[in-house]
Amino acid sequence: MKKIFSYPLSVLFCILFLLIICIFHPIQYICFNVFGYKAHKKSVDLLSFFEMAILSMLFSSSEVEFKTELPEGKPLIFVSNHQGLYDIIGITWFLRNYHPKFVSKIELGKGIPSISYNLNHGGSVLIDRKDPKQALPALKRLAEYIQRTNRSAVIYPEGTRSRDGKPGIFAASGLKFLCKYAPDALVVPVTINNSWKIFRYGKFPFGIGNRLKFTIHEPIEVKGSDFNTLFEKTEKAIVGDIVQSRE
Numbered sequence: 001m002k003k004i005f006s007y008p009l010s011v012l013f014c015i016l017f018l019l020i021i022c023i024f025h026p027i028q029y030i031c032f033n034v035f036g037y038k039a040h041k042k043s044v045d046l047l048s049f050f051e052m053a054i055l056s057m058l059f060s061s062s063e064v065e066f067k068t069e070l071p072e073g074k075p076l077i078f079v080s081n082h083q084g085l086y087d088i089i090g091i092t093w094f095l096r097n098y099h100p101k102f103v104s105k106i107e108l109g110k111g112i113p114s115i116s117y118n119l120n121h122g123g124s125v126l127i128d129r130k131d132p133k134q135a136l137p138a139l140k141r142l143a144e145y146i147q148r149t150n151r152s153a154v155i156y157p158e159g160t161r162s163r164d165g166k167p168g169i170f171a172a173s174g175l176k177f178l179c180k181y182a183p184d185a186l187v188v189p190v191t192i193n194n195s196w197k198i199f200r201y202g203k204f205p206f207g208i209g210n211r212l213k214f215t216i217h218e219p220i221e222v223k224g225s226d227f228n229t230l231f232e233k234t235e236k237a238i239v240g241d242i243v244q245s246r247e
Contacts, residue, residue: 002208003201006058010205013057020050021114028117041099044118048093055086055212058198062086062212064094070219072097075146075153075185077178077222079234081167081242082156083196088115090214091154091190099151101142103174105129123151129159139174143181153178153185157235165196167242170235172227179222179230186219187230189237215241 024047031039052062070076076098080087091100102124109119109126119126125142127135146153155175158168179185193213200207217237220230 003205006201006205006208009058009208013054013206014204016054016057017051018113020047020054021112024050025113025117028114028121032121040122044092044122045096047114047118048089048096051089052093058206058208058210060198060208060210060212062090062094062214064090064214064216066216068218070098070188070216071186073150075150075182076219077146077175077182077185077187078152078154078190079175079187079238080154080156080190081192081238082158082161083165083192083194084161084199086195086198086212087156087161087192088154090192090195090212094214095152095154095216099123099149100154101125101146101151103127103139103142103153103155135174136177139177140181143178143185147182147184153182162196163199165194165242165244167239170231170238172231175231175234176227179227183223185222187222187234188219189217189234191215191217191238191241193241193243217241 024043028040028043031043055062078091078095078100080091088102101122102119104119104124104126106126106128109116123145125138127138142153155178157170157172157175159171162168194210195212197207197210220233
C-alpha cells in the first residue's frame, strides 16, 4: 500500500527536485565566476536547504545529533557510512559551517545540474574507482587543501552505498592517505540512518514516511594516533550507531 501511495508523491518530489537543481545551476555559476568562493558556498548551502526541505513531500524528515561540539578553525575529516544521495545533501546542509568537500565517484561529476557543478568547482575531488593511480593525487590534493584552509573533507570508506542499511566493508586506504597529508586534522565519525529507505524500491518510486538521522560522533586526533587504532575506533563508532531495520 505504501508503495502505491508513493507514486504520486514521488512524481511531485521529482518535479521539485529537478526544478531546484536546474534553478540553482546558473545561480552557482554566477556566484562562483562573478563573486567568488564565499558567494558560491552560500548558494550551495541554500540549494541543500531546499533539497532537504522537499523531503516533506515524501512525508519524511531529517535531523542531526552532535555528540560533542566540534572545533572550528581546524581541518576535519568526516568519515561516514553510505546509504544514498541524501547522505551528500544532508552532510552539505548540517555540516555547512565546516565547509565540507567530498571524495566522490567521478560519475557524479558529469551531467547533473547543480550537483556536478558543485563537485567540480566547490573544492571536492572526483575519483575513478577503476583507476587507483588517479585517485591518490586527488586525495593528496584534498588533504593538502583542508590542511591549508582548515576546512573539511568527507569520505565514505565503504566505497558504494548500502541498499538495505547494513554497513559494508570499510576500506582504510583513502582515509589513511587523507590523514598522511592533513596531519593537523581531526577524524570525525558520522553515522547515517534511514537514508537508504528513500531508495528502497530502486530508482522509482521513492520510499515515504522516513526519518533520516545524522549522528556526529566525537572527533579523534590524527596527530599522535596510530592509524590502525584510529581506523578501528572510527569504524566502531559509525557501525555501532547504525539502526538495523526490520523491513
